[in-house]
Amino acid sequence: VTREFRVVQYGLGAIGRMVTRALAERPDFQLVGVIDSNPEFQGLDAGAVAEIGRPLGMTVTGDPQKVLRAGIADVVLHCTGSSLPAVYPQLELCLRAGLNVVSTCEELFYPWRRHGDLARRLAALAETHGATLLGTGVNPGFVMDVLPLLVTNVCLNVERISVTRVLDAGTRRLPFQQKVGVGLSQGEFQRRHAEVGMGHVGLTESISLLADSLGWSLDTITNDIEPVLAEQSLSTQFLDVPEGQVKGIRQIAQGLSSGSPVITMRLEMAVDTVDPRDVIEIEGTPPLRLRIDGGVPGDPATVAALLNAVPGVVAARPGLLSPRDLPLPHWRVGKLMEAGANRA
């Protein structure tokens, strides 16, 4: 018997370590290489870094070139950052080795609008080297784009799409709470927003994929961010928030066509949240309203979307694709293969 998919894990941040833990439980995935730039991780077994409680027999290396060579893996699972310009050299290395890549990089999900030039270069590299490149996850990748896009399948006409995602940052990791500004003063929030930009990366990509898929041409995509303030003092597992300070972020992005919003994304990420949920509303024929109580939990869903994309990506044509280009992605039971059956 053998394992169906040989995988290089590229990046051992919070999501990368979760991916590694998930891989270790799957009989169909075999880890064949682990890359991370953190010097503290290098030379350690990936099982130790991912806190699995047993070695995985794979040592973390800081030098991607030692790992990324033709034929070493069926796919690279890439989890190093949100910014496409920042991760571009890493993706280029993978593609030049002819390796398929599934990445959590939010700006890679549908990069044609924000980073058209990089997107064209990645597409050309992928095609030249016979590799498939896909960005996916829960958001972007599912709740605010792929799922609403599928829902339009039962519509005769679509006039407007709204997606609201309200998530309880109180259940999330410390870096996530920090990312959404929990505990900052309003001044600190605005200062940090002016300096490095606050808010979720990916709404522009979700809106672009929807608009292009539906055949809507957009004038512009707006993106507005404001802090959500604590009405009374509160504490999370990690942080204290005095009354009037920031407990999270509210972000509204809109795609405008002829000056009017046709796609609206509302994303609220705060602690002490009432009624976390995902809601998709289609104005059209028929109108439809779909609700996921509690909302799709971000971290496990992103890890799942990454692993569940692998069979489709391995079978796909070369190129820079998005999930809508592939057969319907879904979970399936991980099974050991009969020896040789996977290399047919």
Next chain:
Amino acid sequence: VTREFRVVQYGLGAIGRMVTRALAERPDFQLVGVIDSNPEFQGLDAGAVAEIGRPLGMTVTGDPQKVLRAGIADVVLHCTGSSLPAVYPQLELCLRAGLNVVSTCEELFYPWRRHGDLARRLAALAETHGATLLGTGVNPGFVMDVLPLLVTNVCLNVERISVTRVLDAGTRRLPFQQKVGVGLSQGEFQRRHAEVGMGHVGLTESISLLADSLGWSLDTITNDIEPVLAEQSLSTQFLDVPEGQVKGIRQIAQGLSSGSPVITMRLEMAVDTVDPRDVIEIEGTPPLRLRIDGGVPGDPATVAALLNAVPGVVAARPGLLSPRDLPLPHWRVGKLMEAGANRA
């Protein structure tokens, strides 16, 4: 300018007439032939039969061979019946002419379990003649199979899937109300069920697609039907239901693995229904619960799924496919093409 998709409409029953009305409003579809076996329709303009209020310039014919010849259309929209053995000769005619087909035939949606032999014959015909054959609609085709399958994409593990669809038959056509037994006595219901079988066709197909896609092997698929009784006298637009008589049907189908239900479909179709809805529940990691208030309206959604499948089917490889084999189906704006652009 020209239209992107040339279409033969095969069948002018209630759904076929709705499809024809939808086609007449779309700038991207051109009707190039209309077939129906009803002698009252033959020789009439399709626009008259579909009650569009204007002629479409296409006369209904009862002889499919007059219409179905190689190259006449990009796709045949086939809406004549639920039973695959009954419609098989019609599909064969389309495929032998090398024509792609999108069909509402419920048993065609995923015919491999119930009609394996016919499925293999259709697949071989489609491949031989370079045509793509797809069964789709709202149910089967969306609510109880394709949508829950996509939802598993954000799961690391799936243990059980339940889908509940409760629809208000009071808002539906007379034939639909009759199909679900509205106004029958309990004895008439049971007699008719014993003679011709009551209930929705398609749950076995939905369960089979889910199980095969998830890699679950099923021992058996059960299908239980009972009448829903009126607790007080009531009337629909078409029918009267005295107290204690039948106001609809409740159907439960289950896929069993090692004796235990892993897929459960509950379908309730009755008049005087409280809280019509579609609910998808995934037991797994993470557990997920998705709800569509009011439920997806059956008739327009089926017409939409049919039309929205066309671009994917025209571009697909030949064969007998199901929606999970194609890129994500979705609505898109219908536009006139520049002349020649569609035949690239």
